[in-house]
Amino acid sequence: MKSTTNQKTLSERIQSGHPRFSMKFFVTMLMSFAVTALIGAGFSAQSQLQAQQQSSGIFIFPQDDDNGPQPIRPPKPQLSAVVGDGSVLLYWDDAAEFHYDPFFDGYVVYQRPVATGVFEDVFANPNNFQGYMVFRSTDPEFTDALRITDNQGNRQRLAFEDVFDLQNDITGYHPASVGGQRIWMGSDTGIRRIWEDSGLTNGRTYYYAVVSFTHGDALPEFELPIEFDEDDVPIIPLPNSIYTIPPLDSGLDIEILPDGTVITGVNVVAVTPQRGAAGFVAPQDPMVQQISGSGSGTIDVQVIDPDALRGGHNYSIAFTDTLIERPGNVVDLVTKSVSLTNTTTGEVLFDRLENFQGVELPVKEGLLFFIDDIPNRVAVDEERTEWITEQESNIHNFVIGVSGRNPTPSDYRFEFFDEPVRESLPFTIGNTNIPAERTNVIITNTVTGQEVDYAFFTNPQLPRDLRDVVYLSSDNILIFGAAGLIQRSEDGGEIWTNVESGVSVRLKAAHFVDAQNGWAAGREGTVTRTTDGGQTWTPMETGITSILRDIYFVDEQNGWAVGDGGVIIATTNGGDSWVTQDSGVLNRFNNVVFTDAQTGYVSGLIFGAGNSRVLKTTDGGTNWEPLPVGPILEFFGMDFTDEQTGYVAGTGGRIFKTEDAGETWTELDTPTNQQLNDITFADNATGWSVGRGGAIIFTADGGQTWEALDSGTGVELFGIGSIAGGTSSLVAVGANSTRLRSSNQGQTWQATEDFRRFRAAFDNNNQSRSDILYILEDVRDDGELRDTWRVSMLARTATSPFGLTVDPSEGDELRFFTVKPLTSADEFTFTIDGSNFPDVDLSEVEDPLSLIRVVPNPYLVTHVAEPRTGGRQLHFTNLPQQATIRIFSVSGRLLQTLRVDNPATESRYVWDMITSENRELSYGVYIYHVDAPGIGEKVGKFAVIK
Incomplete structure (x- = not known):
């Protein structure tokens, strides 16, 4: 500040009132954390003593050039003010926070004993900035704030309004005293650079000062060296014998000319609060947009000083990131720094600023920035991750976790199809070698826009068996299987799509009376019905919990289902209600066929008097008569081609035929000893049977001779179907999602779905099982793929809060978002426009x-x-x-x-x-x-x- 004749700074005025100090002394001002209530004249000696202990203000530190280098003052903050209605908002820069005092570079505060006769030096910190203090007065000379006295009763120090100090464990009073007073160092409040005063009188002028101050030779917690005498009694020195250099402050920058004109400097402002003009409209804060990246965090930009805004200017907020290694070879990605650039002028306002999170950053060009809530590691964003589907039922709950130790800060889109669209990669997870699979999933990293590789773990405990096939026409075919699976083909069995069955248990058999009306039966007494050709299904209440293994209807109203424990249930109203019929047998029933509304047959594990048997009814199931068939066997397949002719197939590859409505049975010669699970005839002469080991046998003469066909698979086949009266088109199904298709009576077969669908289901113990997708990425840019995320599903039953859940199918998407630090991929922008300035309406x-x-x-x-x-x-x-x-x-x-x-x-x-x-x-x-x-x-x- 330039000085002229008869002009005095505040510091000079105070000094001139105390001639006992030479001009080699200078004045610094500190503030107490507790605002004193001592106002006015006539203090007693006791009140003055209380003031110096409870408050701090002006502190005089002698500086003698003859004694060599001395501590130096910190820089004055650049102070600005914004007036409001009965309020004033102050803000200042952070230049003082970088204050380095070479006086304390190598300055030894004390020596710490480390062994007998051995000491180590404890040094002061030359980065000597400690905090800020705020003064207020209605007088430019700050006389109404000059109310703290020294030990002689002289008003020597200003009482502060607020103080903000570093959180560095340097708190309380500095042990060194000046004029009998010790200096308050703060209470670890943390640094702020903005402060608001309210309850002011509009129209009145107020003077404010913000002063920076140092911590002198203070160390955290004012640690003291402790020695022990010869009797092991601790010797603890007095704090003021160790800490002898008190703090300095930056001083006030204000001048008063002889005519009363007040000239404020960099850290003093004179302001007059008042309300806005009539119809005043407060400025809006800028709208911040994320233009790249997908990092998580809160970025708040507030208009603090409209007069300092730069209208029409554009700004960019960018970040850098780094990797931090944790124990266990875990690498965390963290945000390192932030930069703020006025892209209109090219000026960098924050240049790779670190330690910014949750901190009130310095106001720049009238704007206050606050960046917080940045995660310290990558994790699943549970709130945003979701299924996108048009299915009526919910898809299974997703379960996403970190795979290995390499979570990536990316988002992903999982797209599902009803056909193979991608081949997974072979990969090893732990001790498990996962083979490559053709799959129905495409995974895209939505941050990079690139498809990513993955491994597909086929869960061996997940039930995948397909049990039955029904032809509604030559093109329209349905298959039924584990976990309530129903799939439909409209092109003769080449492509299959999932149908919502409404149930989650294994469906073991199905039967249709025409192209529209059909029923399927399975575990837990389940029966489900369709009236629209299998497009939609409605579960029926049967009143039983036994496994139902077959179902048969003679028309839209009358039908029967059979299963474990000799269960036979019947309905006369299309399945709306069921009654139990007494079979007289406690063993398992696997098949039921009716040739008319009164005559029916049941087969399975039925035996007596050394014979396997078939049960027959001629009164609609009211009574059942056992008919001997042959040696003790279990039959798994049964079909009748007319009222007299029927077949049963079972263990050991054995098939029996009746031509007199079951009264007698003849064993047929077959080319296999594999268990046969199903048998079907397209007409009186042409038939097929399938079973274990991929066995398929064929007859063209009503079973007189059988030919073994090459299925091309070794898995167990459970069902085979053909269109009635047709002799060419066939579909066979079996374990592990096997679907086989033939168009030449079974002479050649091809797999119609030789790929893996991403699935979840309940096993036989009602435990949810799921396939697993492992995302594979080159996360360390070393050319090596590592597993980053693991995605599976959790199946739910109809009684769960989510209702019955189903597998994803064609058109479904899983949108997986991560909570992640802000990285170099993230950029935010905003523009200062008219809405950010005050207005009148x-x-x-x-x-x-x-x-x-x-x-x-x-x-x-x-x-x-x-x-x-x-x-x-x-x-x-x-x-x-x-x-x-x-x-x-x-x-x-x-x-x-x-x-x-x-x-x-x-x-x-x-x-x-x-x-x-x-x-x-x-x-x-x-x-x-x-x-x-x-x-x-x-x-x-x-x-x-x-």
Whole structure:
């Protein structure tokens, strides 16, 4: 600050009042964390002592050039202020926080004993910045804040309004005293660079100062060296014998000229709070948009100082990241720094600033930035990750976890199809070697836009068996299997799509009476029905829990289902209700066939008197008669081609035929000894049977001879179907999702779905099992693929809060989002536009001129808003932005014309009470007239009393 004759800074004024100090001493100002209540004169010695212990203020530290280098003051903060309605907001820069004092570089505070006669030096910290203190006064000389006394009762120190100090465990009072007073160091409040004062009087001028201060030779917790005497008694030194150099502050920067003019410097402001103009509209904060990346975090940009905004300018917020290794060879990706750039000017406002999260950053170009909630590691975003589907049922709950130790900060889209679209990679997870598979999944990294590789673990405990086939036409075919699976083909068995069955248990058999009406049966007494050709299914209540292994209807109303424990249930209303029929048998039934509404047959594990048997009814199931078939066997397949001719097939590859409605049975010669699980005839002559080991046998002469066919597979086959009357098209199904298709009576077969669908289901113990997808990525840029994320599913039953869940199918997507740190891939932008500046909108103000006031009214000699030096003031308040004020005498003579042209943030005009003739306004009553263009006029009066 430049100095002229008879001009004195505040520090000089204070010094000149105490001639016992030479000019080689200088003044620094500190503040107590507790604001003193000692105001006024006449303090007692006791009150002065209390003041110095409870508060700190002006601190005088001798500096003698003859004694060599001394500690240096920290820089003064650059202080700015924004006025509001009864409030003032202060903000300042962070330049003082980088204060380095070479005096403390290598300065030994004490020596710590480490062994007998051995000591190590404990050094002071030359990065000596400690904090900020805030002063307030209504007087430019800060005399109303100068209320802290020294040990002689002299007012020496300013009482602060607030203090912000580093969280560095340097708290409380510094042990070194000055004038009998110790200096308050703060209480680890943390650094702030913005402070708001409220409850102020509009129109009154306030002076504020923000001062930076150091910590001197202080160390965390003021640690002391402890020695032991010869009797092992600890010797603890007095703190003030160790810590002898107290803090310094930056001082105040203010001057008062002889005529009373106040000149404020970098860390002092003079402000007058007031409300905004009539119809004031506060500025909106900028809208921040993320234009790249998908990092997680809160970025809040607030307008603090509209006058400092740069309209039309664009800004960019970018980040850098780094890898942090944790125990167990785990690598975490973390955000390292942030940069803020005014892209319009190219100026970098924050350049790779570290330690920014959750910190109130310095205000830049009128804007306050706050960045927080950045995760310290990558994790699943449970709130945003979701299934996208048009299926009526919910898809199984997704289960996503970190695979290995390499979670990637990316998002992914899983797309599912009803055909093979990708081949997974062979990979090893732990001790498990996962082979390559053709799959129905495409995984895309939505951050990079690239498809990613993955391994597909086929869970061996997940039930995948297909049990039955039904032809509705040559093209329209249905298959049934484990976990409630129903699949439909409309092209003769080449492509299959999932159908929602409404159940989650294994469906073991199905039967249709026409192309629209059909039923399927399975575990837990399940029966489900369709009336639209298998497009939709409705579960039926059977009243039993036994496994149902076959079902048969003779028309839309009358049907039977059989199963374990000799269960036979019947319905006469299409399955809406069922009754149990007494079979007289407790063993397992595997098949049921009716040749008319009264005559039916049941086969399975039925034996007696050394024979295997078939049960027959001729009264619709009311009574059942056992018929001997042959040696004790279990039959798994049964079919009748007419009322007299039927076949049963079972263990050991054995087939028996009846031509007299079951009265007698003849064993047929077959070319296999594999268990046969199903038998079907397309007409009286042409038939097939399938079983274990991929066995398929064929007859063209009503079973007189059988030919073994090459299925091309070794898995167990459970079912085979053909269209009635047709002899060419066939579909066989079996274990492990096997589907075989033939168009030449079974002479050749091809797998119609030789790929893996991503599935979950309940096993036979009602435990949910799932396939697993392992995402594979080159996360370390070394050319090696590593597993990053593991995705599986959790099946739910119909009684769960989610309802019955199903497998994903064609058109379904899993959108997987991660919570992740902000990285170099992330960029945010915003623009300063008109909405970010204060404005005026009178449309919501009913009568904007009715609030205009003259303050004070009447004017009595002086008032609180007037400065202590200078002329008189009369304030016109609550004005619109533009107006003309005319002052008249009561006789109508025009005394002065005042032109009002305020910003939106101001509603006050201060008149110096000088007339247009340059005369002071005398006492009396006056008329004022306010003319606001486009708004209206107002007339009022005020009085001046001397």
